[in-house]
Amino acid sequence: MSRIVVVGYGPTAHRLVETLTSKGFDGRITVIGEEPRPAYDRVALTSYLSGTTAEDLTYDVPAGTVTRLSTRVTGIDREARLVTLSDGGTEAYDVLVLATGSAPFVPPVPGAEHAFVYRTLEDLDAIRVAAKDAVEGVVVGGGLLGLEAADALRALGLKAHIVEMSPWLMPRQVDEGGGAVLKQHIEGLGLGVHAGAGVKEIVADENGQVIGLRKPDETLLDAQVVVFSAGIRPRDELARSSGLEVGERGGIVVDSAMLTSDPAIYAVGECALAGGMIYGLVGPCNTMAEVAADRIMGGSATFDGADMSTKLKLLGVEVAQFGSMTGALDVTYMDPVSGVYKKLFISDDAQTLLGGICVGDASPYTQLRPFVGKALPASPSDLLFSGAGANLDLPDEAQVCSCNNVCAGDIRTAIADKGCTDVPGLKACTRAGTTCGSCVPMLKQLLEKSGVEVSKALCEHFTYSRAELFDIVRVRNITTFSQLISEHGQGRGCDICKPVVASILASLHNGHVLEGERVTLQDTNDHFLANMQKNGTYSVVPRIPGGEITPEKLIVIGEVARDFGLYTKITGGQRIDLFGARVDQLPEIWRRLVEAGFESGHAYGKALRTVKSCVGSTWCRYGVQDSVGLAIALELRYRGLRSPHKLKSAVSGCARECAEARSKDFGIIATEKGWNLYVAGNGGFKPRHADLLAGDLSTEELIRTIDRFLMFYIRTADRLQRTATWLEALDGGLDYLREVIMEDSLGICADLDAQMEYHTATYADEWAATLDDPEKLSRFVSFVNAPGLPDPSIVFEQERGQIKPVMVR
Amino acid sequence: MSWTPICDFDKLLPERGVCALVDGRQVAVFRTFDGTLHALDNLDPFSGAYVLSRGIVGTRKGEPTVASPLHKQVFSLVSGVCLDEKDVSVPVYPVRVADGYVEVSV
Ligand SMILES: Cc1cc2nc3c(=O)[nH]c(=O)nc-3n(C[C@H](O)[C@H](O)[C@H](O)COP(=O)(O)OP(=O)(O)OC[C@H]3O[C@@H](n4cnc5c(N)ncnc54)[C@H](O)[C@@H]3O)c2cc1C
Ligand code: SF4
Numbered sequence: 001m002s003r004i005v006v007v008g009y010g011p012t013a014h015r016l017v018e019t020l021t022s023k024g025f026d027g028r029i030t031v032i033g034e035e036p037r038p039a040y041d042r043v044a045l046t047s048y049l050s051g052t053t054a055e056d057l058t059y060d061v062p063a064g065t066v067t068r069l070s071t072r073v074t075g076i077d078r079e080a081r082l083v084t085l086s087d088g089g090t091e092a093y094d095v096l097v098l099a100t101g102s103a104p105f106v107p108p109v110p111g112a113e114h115a116f117v118y119r120t121l122e123d124l125d126a127i128r129v130a131a132k133d134a135v136e137g138v139v140v141g142g143g144l145l146g147l148e149a150a151d152a153l154r155a156l157g158l159k160a161h162i163v164e165m166s167p168w169l170m171p172r173q174v175d176e177g178g179g180a181v182l183k184q185h186i187e188g189l190g191l192g193v194h195a196g197a198g199v200k201e202i203v204a205d206e207n208g209q210v211i212g213l214r215k216p217d218e219t220l221l222d223a224q225v226v227v228f229s230a231g232i233r234p235r236d237e238l239a240r241s242s243g244l245e246v247g248e249r250g251g252i253v254v255d256s257a258m259l260t261s262d263p264a265i266y267a268v269g270e271c272a273l274a275g276g277m278i279y280g281l282v283g284p285c286n287t288m289a290e291v292a293a294d295r296i297m298g299g300s301a302t303f304d305g306a307d308m309s310t311k312l313k314l315l316g317v318e319v320a321q322f323g324s325m326t327g328a329l330d331v332t333y334m335d336p337v338s339g340v341y342k343k344l345f346i347s348d349d350a351q352t353l354l355g356g357i358c359v360g361d362a363s364p365y366t367q368l369r370p371f372v373g374k375a376l377p378a379s380p381s382d383l384l385f386s387g388a389g390a391n392l393d394l395p396d397e398a399q400v401c402s403c404n405n406v407c408a409g410d411i412r413t414a415i416a417d418k419g420c421t422d423v424p425g426l427k428a429c430t431r432a433g434t435t436c437g438s439c440v441p442m443l444k445q446l447l448e449k450s451g452v453e454v455s456k457a458l459c460e461h462f463t464y465s466r467a468e469l470f471d472i473v474r475v476r477n478i479t480t481f482s483q484l485i486s487e488h489g490q491g492r493g494c495d496i497c498k499p500v501v502a503s504i505l506a507s508l509h510n511g512h513v514l515e516g517e518r519v520t521l522q523d524t525n526d527h528f529l530a531n532m533q534k535n536g537t538y539s540v541v542p543r544i545p546g547g548e549i550t551p552e553k554l555i556v557i558g559e560v561a562r563d564f565g566l567y568t569k570i571t572g573g574q575r576i577d578l579f580g581a582r583v584d585q586l587p588e589i590w591r592r593l594v595e596a597g598f599e600s601g602h603a604y605g606k607a608l609r610t611v612k613s614c615v616g617s618t619w620c621r622y623g624v625q626d627s628v629g630l631a632i633a634l635e636l637r638y639r640g641l642r643s644p645h646k647l648k649s650a651v652s653g654c655a656r657e658c659a660e661a662r663s664k665d666f667g668i669i670a671t672e673k674g675w676n677l678y679v680a681g682n683g684g685f686k687p688r689h690a691d692l693l694a695g696d697l698s699t700e701e702l703i704r705t706i707d708r709f710l711m712f713y714i715r716t717a718d719r720l721q722r723t724a725t726w727l728e729a730l731d732g733g734l735d736y737l738r739e740v741i742m743e744d745s746l747g748i749c750a751d752l753d754a755q756m757e758y759h760t761a762t763y764a765d766e767w768a769a770t771l772d773d774p775e776k777l778s779r780f781v782s783f784v785n786a787p788g789l790p791d792p793s794i795v796f797e798q799e800r801g802q803i804k805p806v807m808v809r
Numbered sequence: 810m811s812w813t814p815i816c817d818f819d820k821l822l823p824e825r826g827v828c829a830l831v832d833g834r835q836v837a838v839f840r841t842f843d844g845t846l847h848a849l850d851n852l853d854p855f856s857g858a859y860v861l862s863r864g865i866v867g868t869r870k871g872e873p874t875v876a877s878p879l880h881k882q883v884f885s886l887v888s889g890v891c892l893d894e895k896d897v898s899v900p901v902y903p904v905r906v907a908d909g910y911v912e913v914s915v
Contacts, residue, residue, distance in 0.1 A: 460869065460870070495876035528863070
């Protein structure tokens with residue numbers, strides 16, 4: 001059995017261990033990391049400032065892996081094949097992997113010790129504390145990370161400045177023309193840009209409190225927080241001290257197998273100098289990890305350099321660069337009014353695409369990056385001006401996802417041979433689109449072109465998708481199924497399209513679900529307003545908003561269950577489920593419940609099920625907000641809201657999250673300042689943690705945001721698509737969702753708000769209304785020709801003191 | 810052939826079913842959009858529960874159908890054959906309207 005020791009526990013180490021484990025490596029793996037936690041998603045580090053927790057960012061440790069955290073490796077004894085540790089211990093290895101990453105470069109200027117860097121969770125904690133009493137902040141370094149740090153300072157409420165040595169921002173990604181357009185964007189957002197400027201000194205007062213940054217021309221920029229983001233240096237100190245070959249300007253020298261000058265030691269990630277290059281992006285680091293894992297398992301994979309293309313969206317500005325940044329010929333499109341700059345580099349015979357730069361509109365990145373080094377698919381001016389890039393056929397070997405190194409051919413194979421028919425399927429099967437998500441539009445395109453015609457037709461009666469039908473009903477103001485199917489469909493419908501249309505009609509025109517023609521559309525459960533069980537009986541789940549209930553009401557539920565002989569069970573949604581009611585018993589059961597102040601609940605429908613809550617600040621010594629009160633308000637607001645699938649929610653009173661809000665379609669977690677809203681979570685068959693949509697919202701902001709989230713989902717989701725899969729398939733994902741419902745980028749928010757207002761204003765208790773309507777009530781019989789007779793086929797036996805169905809034939 | 814009256818024709822909603830107990834047998838009676846009546850056995854052969862009368866009525870390629878409310882298998886209202894699994898079927902019964910009354914024969 002071989003022993004692998006990994007030094008450093010960052011994203012690269014994580015990918016290495018994950019790959020080894022998933023390939024069935026049967027030796028012992030020990031990972032030694034200096035930071036106090038397992039590897040976390042450093043790319044998403046900034047989201048930590050807006051409410052994402054350290055736990056959210058931290059990767060799960062692959063099963064069987066031994067970790068030693070908060071422990072630094074202090075030396076390597078290559079003779080004895082062991083490493084020495086900061087706690088005095090040692091660890092023997094057969095194979096050693098160095099994944100020590102890099103450290104931020106801090107220029108040796110006076111006062112530099114007062115500045116912060118931007119690399120770990122602890123760095124961000126320190127910046128957050130310092131920002132509390134600060135008004136202005138400066139970031140030194142106007143590259144990719146520097147802009148991200150400046151954005152973070154801005155989000156912390158500071159007036160932020162960027163100081164960059166080069167004459168323009170992001171010199172590694174854009175040229176001078178692009179830099180000018182970029183500057184215009186950044187300044188428009190209220191950030192100060194000081195390009196072509198250096199740092200002479202960080203000035204602090206006698207208490208060590210920073211007061212500003214002095215430029216070489218002696219001008220002082222006022223700032224109470226200074227962050228250095230002036231490049232990275234590979235952490236090669238261990239390699240140096242143990243005599244491994246390192247590069248002239250740092251980095252552990254490796255060959256294409258990721259082996260160092262010692263054949264028992266690999267180096268991967270940002271510490272490795274591969275082909276003379278340090279790769280400071282996760283994509284190439286992951287590839288290195290996979291190559292090393294393959295080699296350790298006896299394979300022959302090689303690392304032959306990687307695409308350093310980048311695309312990012314910072315402060316709302318898209319910036320992208322791909323391929324080379326020079327070429328014999330170039331073609332530029334520039335529109336200073338709308339802030340768009342696009343440039344392509346082309347070989348001297350004008351045949352081959354070499355690279356490109358985009359600011360303000362990154363579409364050429366998505367469309368053209370796969371063509372780098374290949375024949376131009378159209379004339380450069382067509383590609384830049386008329387958007388001819390949108391419909392190109394990618395060659396099989398063209399890389400689609402650079403984070404996970406997936407080519408167009410891999411995607412085509414997944415579609416043709418593995419039966420993938422949608423984006424979530426492709427993500428699961430190929431990993432494409434799972435890291436930064438910028439290739440999702442390309443995945444869609446490949447799906448559309450694959451010939452595996454993904455029909456969006458709902459069923460044989462409608463050629464439209466649910467979202468399209470929703471728009472038809474809304475725009476044409478259609479109020480009945482008959483009108484819809486005669487004008488826009490064929491036949492008389494089925495069990496697929498009828499409930500969909502029932503739900504759309506319910507969303508757009510409230511009104512009783514059993515009124516008029518609508519009764520014929522309802523699915524099993526909505527038809528009798530209760531949940532059908534396996535023997536044809538129903539269960540009734542009285543609504544208990546937020547899970548809060550008085551003793552009197554508990555007694556009523558007990559009495560109803562006893563008097564009607566029902567089986568009782570506590571549900572996962574903080575409710576009490578009463579089973580075994582015959583259809584003719586339902587009205588009597590409801591009557592008892594309504595008299596006691598209950599309504600029966602939509603515990604069966606494609607509608608809001610429950611809003612769970614923890615006990616919150618009223619009782620819990622940790623609570624910071626009244627989670628029960630909010631849960632009740634939300635449940636009462638959204639009850640009866642019909643949707644493409646069931647909706648679940650929960651509210652926790654503090655970050656301990658006892659209500660498990662992050663497994664819900666919309667979950668709320670209290671903060672000191674308000675509420676964090678998480679969306680698109682899912683328990684069940686394919687669990688998914690909800691994503692943070694917005695942090696520290698006031699109650700009013702929270703409700704408005706949930707209103708819009710729900711209405712936008714109801715409008716655009718497919719039939720039976722939970723919020724989790726809806727969001728995964730949404731073009732542009734979470735960022736796009738935020739733009740639509742928080743920044744109103746589609747101009748539909750007023751409409752969404754009005755629709756929710758309509759819902760809340762017209763909600764009525766469907767069960768009480770049924771009790772008041774003799775015609776509807778008369779349908780609640782087992783036999784139309786013997787209304788009083790119970791169904792003799794329904795038989796029970798006893799188990800653990802309660803009834804249990806017996807199936808008789 | 811003996812006919813058993815079960816209810817007023819007007820009691821039946823278009824595109825929904827009701828259940829009647831006839832000689833100890835559960836019969837599901839459906840009225841389609843154009844007013845035609847169909848009667849099937851109420852027993853869903855897949856689940857063993859007496860529930861077919863509570864399914865959604867519709868059409869498949871023009872043929873009138875009902876879908877089991879439990880697991881959604883679709884049955885022809887004309888032949889009783891399950892259109893998703895052709896070797897499964899449920900009995901069909903004669904049904905008519907006489908003097909405004911719906912009558913079935915089992
Ligand atoms: C704010 C931010 C945003 C970023 N955004 C992007 C992006 O959008 N796209 C992109 O591609 N890349 C981005 N990156 C870069 C990306 O995070 C890195 O490429 C990636 O983290 C490299 O992983 P690594 O494991 O090689 O190194 P690291 O993440 O640096 O991990 C190395 C680990 O080893 C530990 N270590 C070092 N020496 C020792 C020792 N002697 N003993 C024990 N432990 C040791 C370190 O403490 C560290 O935890 C971003 C980075 C930052 C900081
Ligand atoms: S989530 Fe917080 S407030 Fe709610 S019960 Fe748990 S610890 Fe208490």
